[in-house]
Amino acid sequence: MEITMQQVRGRPREFDPEQALSAALQVFWERGYEGASLTELTEAMGITKPSLYACFGNKEALFRKALDLYERDKLCYMRSALQEPTARAVAERLLRGTLAIQTGGGDPRACLGVISMVACTTQADSIKHEVVARQASSHSALVERFERAREEGDLPTHIDPKALASYLTAVMQGMGVQAGTGASAEHLQQLVETTLQMWPSK
Numbered sequence: 001m002e003i004t005m006q007q008v009r010g011r012p013r014e015f016d017p018e019q020a021l022s023a024a025l026q027v028f029w030e031r032g033y034e035g036a037s038l039t040e041l042t043e044a045m046g047i048t049k050p051s052l053y054a055c056f057g058n059k060e061a062l063f064r065k066a067l068d069l070y071e072r073d074k075l076c077y078m079r080s081a082l083q084e085p086t087a088r089a090v091a092e093r094l095l096r097g098t099l100a101i102q103t104g105g106g107d108p109r110a111c112l113g114v115i116s117m118v119a120c121t122t123q124a125d126s127i128k129h130e131v132v133a134r135q136a137s138s139h140s141a142l143v144e145r146f147e148r149a150r151e152e153g154d155l156p157t158h159i160d161p162k163a164l165a166s167y168l169t170a171v172m173q174g175m176g177v178q179a180g181t182g183a184s185a186e187h188l189q190q191l192v193e194t195t196l197q198m199w200p201s202k
Contacts, residue, residue: 017055020045024056025066033063033127063127067134074101082141087149088199090142091168095192098172102179102188139165159200171195 023044027036038059042049056062077097084090146161155164175188 015047025069028066082145087154098175099188099192103185156200
């Protein structure tokens with residue numbers, strides 16, 4: 001769907017909001033929230049600053065919409081992973097999904113949430129809180145899945161579901177950080193295989 005916005009000079013400009021948002025996501029993904037300037041964003045999106053404000057709101061609102069797109073298109077495997085029949089299968093789906101994102105080739109090799117939190121100063125506390133809240137929601141869902149696995153006898157009774165979920169999350173976030181610093185696909189693959197080999201079993 002295309003919409004027409006009025007530029008400052010009064011000339012109409014047509015653009016696809018979904019394509020523009022996708023371009024903004026790539027900039028945020030590469031640069032982080034604070035590292036992405038409005039000039040970089042508008043140039044990548046192919047729109048003017050007035051058009052950005054009119055269609056998406058301010059930079060913070062644009063970032064939130066980019067996060068929505070990131071979760072919908074890039075992290076969809078995280079929701080489906082929770083439907084796997086065993087805790088180990090859940091972990092494997094999450095790890096291999098993370099590996100696929102970091103080694104896919106077309107996207108930046110890093111985790112959008114991690115780089116945005118790490119790079120944010122106190123001036124961007126609201127963004128940091130937004131990312132933390134979203135991650136907390138995903139973490140809670142993972143803890144619930146591991147609690148059910150323990151109740152079903154799929155995990156040893158001495159395993160703490162919260163600790164296990166935190167460990168798995170730390171591995172996935174670490175993969176994003178290492179990918180961002182140039183780790184090879186083979187190295188990241190080894191992290192996946194090692195984590196699965198160490199997975200607790202009855």
